[in-house]
Amino acid sequence: ARNLLLGAACLRQLKSAAAAASATGGQSASLNLAREAARAGLVRALLSGELDLALPAYTPVQLQDAAEKEQLEERGHSEGGADRLLGRLEKSLETSGTAVPGVLCESSEDSTELVRRGCSDSGYAAASEGLGLESLPDLVEAASVQEAVFGRLFVTLDWHSVRRLDSVGTLEVPTHAVGSCPQHPHPIFYLGTTEDDVFVVIVPCGDKAKAPSEEAAFCFCTEIVQKTKPVEEAPYGAVQLPGISVRDAVRTTAISKTEVMPESSFTLAEFCSLRVTAGRDMPGRLKQESGKEENIFRVQRP
Numbered sequence: 001a002r003n004l005l006l007g008a009a010c011l012r013q014l015k016s017a018a019a020a021a022s023a024t025g026g027q028s029a030s031l032n033l034a035r036e037a038a039r040a041g042l043v044r045a046l047l048s049g050e051l052d053l054a055l056p057a058y059t060p061v062q063l064q065d066a067a068e069k070e071q072l073e074e075r076g077h078s079e080g081g082a083d084r085l086l087g088r089l090e091k092s093l094e095t096s097g098t099a100v101p102g103v104l105c106e107s108s109e110d111s112t113e114l115v116r117r118g119c120s121d122s123g124y125a126a127a128s129e130g131l132g133l134e135s136l137p138d139l140v141e142a143a144s145v146q147e148a149v150f151g152r153l154f155v156t157l158d159w160h161s162v163r164r165l166d167s168v169g170t171l172e173v174p175t176h177a178v179g180s181c182p183q184h185p186h187p188i189f190y191l192g193t194t195e196d197d198v199f200v201v202i203v204p205c206g207d208k209a210k211a212p213s214e215e216a217a218f219c220f221c222t223e224i225v226q227k228t229k230p231v232e233e234a235p236y237g238a239v240q241l242p243g244i245s246v247r248d249a250v251r252t253t254a255i256s257k258t259e260v261m262p263e264s265s266f267t268l269a270e271f272c273s274l275r276v277t278a279g280r281d282m283p284g285r286l287k288q289e290s291g292k293e294e295n296i297f298r299v300q301r302p
Contacts, residue, residue: 008089013105102155111148118150160192164278169243179228241299
C-alpha cells in the first residue's frame, strides 16, 4: 500500500458496513448486543466508583498472544509488514474514533457505479488527470467485486515559512524540530505547515543504493519515526529540498488477509498525485535571508 492511512480508513469503512449488514443476523446481532451491554455495564460501574466490584463478573478474553504480538512488532521490515501495519492502524482509528483530516470514504454494494462516480468527480479532475482512472470501473466490473470502498485523501498545505531559491523549484524551509533515531545514520526533520498539528517529516536515506524499496518504505519510515527522539541542540536550522512532482497511475495490489478481517481477501487499487513546491509568489512579501551554510541540510532528489 502506498498510503497506509487512507488504506486503514477504507478498511474501517468496509468493516463498519459489514458490521451494519450483520446486525440483522441472529448470532451476530446477539454478539453485538452482548458487547454493547458489557461496555455499558463497565461504564456505569466506572462512573459510580464500583468498578472493582463489577470486574469479577466479567471473563477476560485474550485476543492475541503476547509473544505473537512482540514477534509482529519485530518483523516490521519483513514481507507483509505493510499489511500488518494497515491492520493495526485501522484498530487504532476505530478505538480512538479519530476523524482523519482530508479523508473521505464511501462504500457500496454496487461497486462499479461507486468507482465510476468517484473517478469522474469534477472536484479532483486536475489532480487525477492522466492517472488511468477511466479503466478502473471496467476493472472492477470484470472482477465481479461484491463490495467496494472508494477513498480519497485530498490535502493542500502551505509551508509555515519558505524561501524559493531558484527557477527550477528548489526551496528552503526552516526546521520546526530535529530528531535522532538510533537505527538511522541521518537526522530526522520536522517542517512546519500553517496547520499547527500537521508537519512534513523528512527522512534522508543517503545515497540511492541505501534507500528502502517502495514496498518497504512505509515500514521503514514508521519504525524510524516511532523511535525518533528530539535533539536538544538542533545541528541544522533549515532544509533545502528540490521541488517534487509525483504522479503514479492506477495499480492494484492483492491483500490476502489483515489482522482486522482475517477471513477476507482484498484487492487494493491505488493512484497518487503529489506536488511539493514553494507555493505561490506573494507580491510585496519581504524576502527572508538564508541561514548559515553550515546550518542547512541539503536533501537530494530521490
